[in-house]
Amino acid sequence: MKKGIVLAIMAVVFASCKDGKEHPQQEPVASPAQTEVTQTANLDWLLGNWKRTNDEAGRSTFETWKKTSATQYDGIGYTLAQGDTLSKEYMKVEQVNGQWSLFVRTSDEADTVEFKVAELKENTLLCVNEAHDFPTHIAYQLDGDKLKAKVSNKDMVIDFDFVKE
Numbered sequence: 001m002k003k004g005i006v007l008a009i010m011a012v013v014f015a016s017c018k019d020g021k022e023h024p025q026q027e028p029v030a031s032p033a034q035t036e037v038t039q040t041a042n043l044d045w046l047l048g049n050w051k052r053t054n055d056e057a058g059r060s061t062f063e064t065w066k067k068t069s070a071t072q073y074d075g076i077g078y079t080l081a082q083g084d085t086l087s088k089e090y091m092k093v094e095q096v097n098g099q100w101s102l103f104v105r106t107s108d109e110a111d112t113v114e115f116k117v118a119e120l121k122e123n124t125l126l127c128v129n130e131a132h133d134f135p136t137h138i139a140y141q142l143d144g145d146k147l148k149a150k151v152s153n154k155d156m157v158i159d160f161d162f163v164k165e
Contacts, residue, residue, distance in 0.1 A: 041100055043073050043093060045123050045142045050162035053146075058082070063149075063162060071095040093117070093125070102127040102138060 044067065052061035058081055065075040075091035088107040093100065100117035102125075115127035115138055123142035130136050135151035135158075142148075149160035 041093075041095065041117075041120050042122075043067075043120075043125065046073060046075075046093075046125070046140060046147070049165040050147050051165050052160055052162050054159065054161045055079075059086070061160070062165075063147075065091075104138070 043065075046065045047067055048065060050063045050065075052063075055061050059079055060081075061077070061079040063075055063077040065073055068074050071094060073093040075093075076088070077091065078088040079086045090105045090107075092103045094103065095101075100120060102115040102117065103112045104115065105112040113129060113132055115129040115132075117125065118128045119126035125140040127138045128136060134153045134156065136153040137151070139150045139152075140147065145164060147162040147164070149162065151158050151160075
């Protein structure tokens with residue numbers, strides 16, 4: 001009985017949606033994030049030498065970004081303590097076949113991890129790889145003369161506040 005009522009309601013809903021007029025087929029509309037991600041990006045706001053201002057005591061963290069082509073930005077990040085390099089990572093934001101991605105490789109890892117760009121708009125970059133353990137999300141945002149970066153997963157967030165050197 002319930003199945004018959006559900007089917008009757010569905011039939012009424014579908015019938016009421018059709019007005020008897022022919023309508024031209026419309027192209028599917030991409031979401032703003034999809035549209036922006038496939039466009040030529042301007043990440044020039046990321047360029048330069050940045051120093052972290054919210055580092056742990058005794059540590060200094062830096063990022064440097066350079067534009068190598070219209071479709072590629074290269075970055076290097078490193079942390080120093082007492083003159084020694086504690087960590088280093090190589091980053092690249094690149095457009096391949098219309099899709100922007102962030103590629104990250106640490107100096108102690110052989111493999112590069114790809115994060116797809118999920119949001120790309122003026123002064124904001126959000127990259128996601130849900131299959132990666134940590135981080136699953138990497139975000140950059142220019143806020144005035146400060147660069148804010150955030151790496152996170154569902155359990156943890158690490159904020160990086162940078163100023164241009």
